[in-house]
Amino acid sequence: MVVSSSSISPTSHGVFSNTLCRPAPANINLLRSLFFPSSTSLSLSSIRKNKASQCRKRWTCSGPINASLKATSLESSAETIEVPKGDMWSVHKFGGTCVGSSDRIKNVAEIIVNDNSERKLVVVSAMSKVTDMMYDLIQRAESRDDSFLSALDAVLEKHTATAKDLLEGDELLSFLSRLHDDINNLKAMLRAIYIAGHATESFTEFVVGHGELWSAQMLSSVIRKKGFDCSWMDTRDVLIVNPTSSNQVDPDFPESERRLDKWLSNNPSGIIIATGFIASTPQNIPTTLKRDGSDFSAAIMGALFRARQVTIWTDVDGVFSADPRKVSEAVILRTLSYQEAWEMSYFGANVLHPRTIIPVMRYDIPIVIRNVFNLTAPGTKICRLSPDENGDGEHMQSPVKGFATIDNLALINVEGTGMAGVPGTASAIFGAVKDVGANVIMISQANWTCSSYCILQASSEHSVCFAVPEKEVDAVAEALRTRFRQALSAGRLSQVAVVPNCSILATVGQKMASTPGVSATLFNALAKANINIRAIAQGCSEHNITVVVKRDDCIRALRAVHSRFYLSRTTIAMGIIGPGLIGGTLLDQLRDQAAVLKEKFNIDLRVMGITGSKNMLLSDLGLDLSKWRELQSKQGQAADLQKFVQHVHGNQLIPNTVLVDCTADSFIASHYYDWLRKGIHIITPNKKANSGPLDQYLKLRALQRQSYTHYFYEATVGAGLPIISTLRGLLETGDKILSIEGIFSGTLSYIFNKFVGKRSFSEVVTEAKQAGYTEPDPRDDLSGTDVARKVIILARECGLNLELSDIPPESLVPEPLRATASPEEFMQKLPQFDQGWAKKLQAAEAAGEVLRYVGVVDVVNQRGLVKLQSYKKDHPFAQLSGSDNIISFTTERYKEQPLIVRGPGAGAEVTAGGVFSDILRLASYLGAPS
Numbered sequence: 001m002v003v004s005s006s007s008i009s010p011t012s013h014g015v016f017s018n019t020l021c022r023p024a025p026a027n028i029n030l031l032r033s034l035f036f037p038s039s040t041s042l043s044l045s046s047i048r049k050n051k052a053s054q055c056r057k058r059w060t061c062s063g064p065i066n067a068s069l070k071a072t073s074l075e076s077s078a079e080t081i082e083v084p085k086g087d088m089w090s091v092h093k094f095g096g097t098c099v100g101s102s103d104r105i106k107n108v109a110e111i112i113v114n115d116n117s118e119r120k121l122v123v124v125s126a127m128s129k130v131t132d133m134m135y136d137l138i139q140r141a142e143s144r145d146d147s148f149l150s151a152l153d154a155v156l157e158k159h160t161a162t163a164k165d166l167l168e169g170d171e172l173l174s175f176l177s178r179l180h181d182d183i184n185n186l187k188a189m190l191r192a193i194y195i196a197g198h199a200t201e202s203f204t205e206f207v208v209g210h211g212e213l214w215s216a217q218m219l220s221s222v223i224r225k226k227g228f229d230c231s232w233m234d235t236r237d238v239l240i241v242n243p244t245s246s247n248q249v250d251p252d253f254p255e256s257e258r259r260l261d262k263w264l265s266n267n268p269s270g271i272i273i274a275t276g277f278i279a280s281t282p283q284n285i286p287t288t289l290k291r292d293g294s295d296f297s298a299a300i301m302g303a304l305f306r307a308r309q310v311t312i313w314t315d316v317d318g319v320f321s322a323d324p325r326k327v328s329e330a331v332i333l334r335t336l337s338y339q340e341a342w343e344m345s346y347f348g349a350n351v352l353h354p355r356t357i358i359p360v361m362r363y364d365i366p367i368v369i370r371n372v373f374n375l376t377a378p379g380t381k382i383c384r385l386s387p388d389e390n391g392d393g394e395h396m397q398s399p400v401k402g403f404a405t406i407d408n409l410a411l412i413n414v415e416g417t418g419m420a421g422v423p424g425t426a427s428a429i430f431g432a433v434k435d436v437g438a439n440v441i442m443i444s445q446a447n448w449t450c451s452s453y454c455i456l457q458a459s460s461e462h463s464v465c466f467a468v469p470e471k472e473v474d475a476v477a478e479a480l481r482t483r484f485r486q487a488l489s490a491g492r493l494s495q496v497a498v499v500p501n502c503s504i505l506a507t508v509g510q511k512m513a514s515t516p517g518v519s520a521t522l523f524n525a526l527a528k529a530n531i532n533i534r535a536i537a538q539g540c541s542e543h544n545i546t547v548v549v550k551r552d553d554c555i556r557a558l559r560a561v562h563s564r565f566y567l568s569r570t571t572i573a574m575g576i577i578g579p580g581l582i583g584g585t586l587l588d589q590l591r592d593q594a595a596v597l598k599e600k601f602n603i604d605l606r607v608m609g610i611t612g613s614k615n616m617l618l619s620d621l622g623l624d625l626s627k628w629r630e631l632q633s634k635q636g637q638a639a640d641l642q643k644f645v646q647h648v649h650g651n652q653l654i655p656n657t658v659l660v661d662c663t664a665d666s667f668i669a670s671h672y673y674d675w676l677r678k679g680i681h682i683i684t685p686n687k688k689a690n691s692g693p694l695d696q697y698l699k700l701r702a703l704q705r706q707s708y709t710h711y712f713y714e715a716t717v718g719a720g721l722p723i724i725s726t727l728r729g730l731l732e733t734g735d736k737i738l739s740i741e742g743i744f745s746g747t748l749s750y751i752f753n754k755f756v757g758k759r760s761f762s763e764v765v766t767e768a769k770q771a772g773y774t775e776p777d778p779r780d781d782l783s784g785t786d787v788a789r790k791v792i793i794l795a796r797e798c799g800l801n802l803e804l805s806d807i808p809p810e811s812l813v814p815e816p817l818r819a820t821a822s823p824e825e826f827m828q829k830l831p832q833f834d835q836g837w838a839k840k841l842q843a844a845e846a847a848g849e850v851l852r853y854v855g856v857v858d859v860v861n862q863r864g865l866v867k868l869q870s871y872k873k874d875h876p877f878a879q880l881s882g883s884d885n886i887i888s889f890t891t892e893r894y895k896e897q898p899l900i901v902r903g904p905g906a907g908a909e910v911t912a913g914g915v916f917s918d919i920l921r922l923a924s925y926l927g928a929p930s
């Protein structure tokens, strides 16, 4: 559709657009002013004057906030300007995606008309991608690429199509006419840039702001079409800003208020659609509010109108407690104080640019962040909170609100004895940093008190440590080495060291410095996730504690601290090695209990992989345990232990990893040391590591004691019975163990409980194997080796440095079968020896005794013993049933009457249950509620 400008009725909207409708000489003036700002000749004020005389209305002014508006307006004009009460206005801001299509613009219009505030000011961005398209036009023209013409056509086409979808009749014609005029003017300007090969900054600022002009006009037309009184505001007529040295702008509030006053007197509508992002300098040169400019526009407008609320509409439900791409359990925060929002933003959370908060904070105007696509979500309210308040009138439960991270940093550490007490050292350091234009993100040094978010905690008087963006670190290090060349060569400074690949993790909240335990909890959570802290900074302000960690650890660190402060679950990545009888039963128990653990105990156990000796199954998010067997047979791949461990531990999103070794394999056990060193926790029923070579055992325990990595093995003795924990409890509370004696083998207990003359010995052994009591190789049970291993494990817990070879067991494996090739062959040949066993049994019975296989840890004499022994039928050891173990601790405290633990000591369910309770113990150590 071609629109002729003569068919357009004059409009009262858009001063600047009207300027561009003027005949050629005015536009030449404008171009001149943009290319050569000092020779500004365009008079916006004269145009405003013309407009002002067209339309004069009265506004009622009351309330303190408008006193200055009223005063300035009275000063600047003879008319009486009545400005509305501050709390009548609500300000909304819609970003580019919210107005990215005609449907979305309609949706925004609907939201606005449904807001029942008396008066509404709506700040809009350009349609999504339009600002980028405008920058691209300039770039093409500057590089003398005449494709800027077709690119400009695309801009025209996009807005024409959107307008035709939204509008009709005069509103459509009027918009299209202005759009065409704007495009024609832009074409002329771009051609001028094309010729000059250069665009001044103010020209660029002028061009890129057009998207907002068009979106504001279209939205206001749509609202008028719905029957509401609505004007659009070119904020360049109102908002006056001064550039700062750091390529930012400072609003000139008094002048903006004066201009706003005047504007309102001409535009009395109850709904105003204002352009975001753009403003003017005091000389009326078009400019922009730079990055995140539309949010800033909304905040400034909120302050100018003393609005009751500023709502920033976006495409997320609010501010998350942490980046949800990194912490899937991150929660939407209902409230944040201005300071908390500020800190979150500074440390990389995409909340609001810190400068956006300043204007509204000045008047205690709340900012609410809401999702335009989910109106049911209440969003996040950023407002003034008292130090003890959590928001919504709730008393503060935890001082910690959320976490943010900044990646791609490097630490610089300037160190040396010559720094102590030498005035000016810090000034020289940061002077050198400033000279290379680097941005210091945090500093850590003794007795530093700077005044903002990088306020810090002491490390050492002899060093200053600070973080800069990685891309700036070489220049900074070089500048420092040059600046301190003499001090370095004289040894007064020992080094200027660079620690690359770092990230900052900031914990943000209220009253953190004055609440005991916050830092301890934070550091503890990091230690438990095996994360090393390179530097710490805690502000004198109560609002952040900042740590520097290795970049590779950052997401795990974030997740560890997030879950520790109860914002989410304690999540543990698990790898199950050996899905045989015990491992398989454990997986089934995990499957059955997972939901309860999640809901009631906030523990999220994710099985990221299962491996046997031949086949392994991996998952990125956690396996569906309801069909792990099916998945393993269908989707399994060739087992590769290294790849398996790398996969389970390599998931950056889960802070803690545990490998559960359910094999009986020494080779698997030989990896524990390396895994613990990598920060992987280990839980096992496998006895091989703790009963293997003494030096390796001692090395393992020493490592475990000095780290925060856990190694639990309760099920290695007495299966699920609390044997290791009972012994630890006695030892740690200062009791002295004299001896531990008992029946440690579920298999042998079962055999001698059941072998009472009715069935043959080999039949009873087969039953024990079928019941799941035996080792994978039953010869380990019958040889007494399994009992000897348990005795060794307990002896070593008591501090005895015994080797397995120090406890030769009495073997029940018939001599001729000791060399059998396989467990199957052994079981097959065992019946040949039933007669011999029958005789042994008869002999014991004749003496009124029973046979029992016992183990003894003789702590006093520092030895262990494993043997088959006869007991009188009334002896406690003769009273057992099934696979019962009985373990008696004789100690200084329990001397007269030993402490006895008795119960089933083998079997799939009880053993897997013992392993499972170790897993929950680990979760509790890692921060889950206990």
Ligand SMILES: NC(=O)C1=CN([C@@H]2O[C@H](COP(=O)(O)OP(=O)(O)OC[C@H]3O[C@@H](n4cnc5c(N)ncnc54)[C@H](OP(=O)(O)O)[C@@H]3O)[C@@H](O)[C@H]2O)C=CC1
Binding pocket: 577, 578, 579, 580, 581, 582, 583, 611, 612, 613, 614, 615, 662, 663, 664, 665, 667, 668, 685, 686, 687, 715, 716, 719, 746, 772, 773, 774, 775, 776, 905, 906, 907, 908, 911
């Ligand atoms: N049964 C019980 O009552 C008790 C058992 N225990 C201990 O529990 C452990 C498991 O016993 P149980 O379940 O009965 O034994 P199983 O023989 O049923 O299972 C052993 C599992 O380990 C796997 N495995 C063996 N070697 C490797 C390897 N190198 N890499 C990966 N996987 C391997 C096997 O996989 P694949 O089939 O692919 O070879 C199998 O899945 C043992 O250490 C035992 O001492 C402790 C207390 C009580």
Ligand SMILES: N[C@@H](CC=O)C(=O)O
Binding pocket: 716, 717, 718, 719, 744, 745, 746, 747, 748, 773, 774, 775, 781, 786, 905, 906, 907
């Ligand atoms: N095979 C063992 C199992 C537990 O360790 C036993 O029988 O006790």
Ligand code: NA
Binding pocket: 714, 715, 716, 717, 718, 719, 720, 721, 722, 723, 724, 914
């Ligand atoms: Na146990």
